[in-house]
Each structure stands twice: as C-alpha cells, then as structure tokens.
Amino acid sequence: MVATCIFCQLLDGQGPVEWLHRGDRASALLPRPQGRLAVGHTLVISNEHAVGVQDVSPDALSAAALLVQRISRALAAAIGAEGVNVLNASGPNSDQSVDHLHFHVVPRWAGDDLDTWPRGRSSHQPPDDWLDAVHAHLGT
Template sequence: MAADCVFCSLLNGDGSADWVWRGPLASALLPRRYGWLAPGHTLVISNEHAVGVQDVSSDCLQEVALLVQRVAQQMAATIGAQGVNVLNASGQNSDQSVDHLHFHVVPRWADDGLDTWVHGKSSHVLGAGWLDDLRAGLLSTGSDSR
C-alpha cells in the first residue's frame, strides 16, 4: 500500500467510500457522485498498490478483470444496463487521474446520451519494425502468440 494513494487509504479504512464489493485481491466502489458518468458507475480497483496494468501482479489483474465482468453482469441483472463501457488509463501519458490501477465500469442504456468513445487520433509516429519488435517481445515474455 502506498501512503499517499487515495485508493490505498480507502482500502485501509481511512476515509469513507461506498463499497460495492470487497475481496482479497480486488474491490469495487462508487466514485464520488460528481464523478459519475452514469447512474451506477462503479470503479473496480486492485487491492495491491500498482499504478497500472503494466506493473500489477498477474493474480491481482486476473481478479480485477473477473470483478469487472461480475459487476457488468450484475448491472444488467439489477439495473437493466445491457451494455457497459470499461475505461482504464494506465501509466504516464495516459491521462490517469489516480496512480492506482482502476477500471471504470459505466452502465449503458439505449439513447442514454453518453458518448465515451475516443475522438481523435495520436500524432505519434512509430519507426519501421515496431510490429516485429512487439511480437518478439511478447514471445520472449512467454505470451501465447494467438
């Protein structure tokens, strides 16, 4: 846990939160009401302090992903949200607002007026060979190439 992290503080019982679920590796809570993108908007966070998907343990990331799925399923069952947007920003230059791994699970309904899709494209240019380098890096870390 990081002393200066708002999510770590909440996990430690410092401050108040509207907890939706508390588990051993992942938890879910409501953001402050002024931060809601839709009624029922929920944050799923890792219980271990990690900034993003790049540095969280695989066990914790798996539990976070499974909790995202469970929250989405229960949003359909309990509040009639047949769709969700799952939003995440991880690491430097990603516009991450809190340096602790978290996913926004935003319930969606037909004609709800919310647009969460990215508008615009990056102007960054990659050098030749980037795809081969990415593939080679994934192979060297033991990832399946499928």
C-alpha cells in the first residue's frame, strides 16, 4: 500500500466507495458519478500497488484480468450490455489518471453515442530497428 495513492486508501477502508467486488488480489468499484462514462462503468483495480502493466506482478495482473471478465459478464446479464470497452493507461505519458493499475470496464450498446476509440495517431518516430529490439526483449 502507498499512503498517497487514492486506490490504496480505498482498499484500506479510507473514504467513501461503492465496491462491486472485494477480492484477495483484485477488486472492482464504481467511479465517482461525475466520472462515469455509462451506467455500469466499473473500475477494476489490483489490490497490489503497481503503477501499471509494466510493473505489476503476474499474479495480480492475472487476477485483475479475470475480474474484468467477470464484471463484463455481470454487466451483460444485469443491464444488457451488448459489449464493453476495456480501457487502461499505464505509466508516464499515457494519460494515466491515477498511478495505480486499473482498468475501466465501460458497458456499450448499439447507438449509445459514446466514442472511446482513439482517432489520432502518434507522431513519435522510433528507430529503424525498433521491431528487432522488441523481438530481442521478448526472446523471440
């Protein structure tokens, strides 16, 4: 736990929160009403403090991913969500709002007028050998 992290504080029982699920390794909560993108919008967080997918333990990441699936199925059954967008930003320059691993599970319906898909493209120019470097780090 990190004392200055809002998600760690909520996991520690500090502050008002609407929990949908409290697990040993991952939990799910509703965002504050002003931050909800749709009815049922849920945040799935790792109970382990990690900034993002790059530094979280494999067990905590697995638990969070499995909870994303459970929440998605529950939203389909309970409120008829036809699909979900699962959104995550991890690390510096990713537009991450809270430096604690979390996934937004946003229910979707035909014609709901919500646009969560990026429309622009990065202007960053990688080195010519970027793909070889990725393969080298992956060991493939």
